[in-house]
Amino acid sequence: MLLEGMDREELLIFCAILFYSIWKGQCSYCFEGDINWFKFIGHFNVAVEEFLTIKTQDISPTMSSSSLKWSPQRGFIKVNMDAAFVASQAAVAMVVRNDQGHLLYLASKLMKCVSSFVAEVEALRWAAKYAKQQDGEVKWRRSNNLATNATANLALSSNHVFTFDEFSIGLIPSCILDVIIAEQAAALV
DSSP: OTTTTOOHHHHHHHHHHHHHHHHHHHHHHHHHOOOOHHHHHHHHHHHHHHHHHHHHSOOOTTOOHHHHOOOOOTTEEEEEEEEEEETTEEEEEEEEEETTSOEEEEEEEEEEOSOHHHHHHHHHHHHHHHHHHOSSEEEEOOOOOHHHHHHHHHHHHHTOOOEEETTOGGGSOHHHHHHHHHHHHHHHO
8 A cells, every 4th residue: 555654643744735735736727727747746745755854853942943044135145065975986066046045056066085074175165166256245154955965965876967057947856956946945934
């Protein structure tokens, strides 16, 4: 059975998201016309994963909402970078967003290095070089960013580099795009 192995709470979460998604899809179809099914299913998958992940996380009541998300001031861009390192191989990733959380640029590159620290420094150097080339103001913040982490890990595991901008979002691998969409939605809250 499809739902075999789910506990009662997981089943309730799944059903609630399923019914909400069906209702939202019906409304979208009635009032907006056609539905992009790939996007619709992607949003459903992200919602289920997000709720099930939150269930397993230990969220401290002392954490402020500002520590969970951060957006730059109007007119600035936000640059996140991360690195993945395994046995002298590394991948660095950079995600650039505008003040509204919309993706402007996503890229990764592969390199050889001696430690994860060197890989993180290279990610910072690469992002600083990119930011210097931009005319806009940049606000820096090194924090846990799932999109950069997913990009760096996929680049390292597949031995493949990625470069996307705001006009090629549909070409981004779904395991990264789902995270970007979820983070963008969180930035609007």
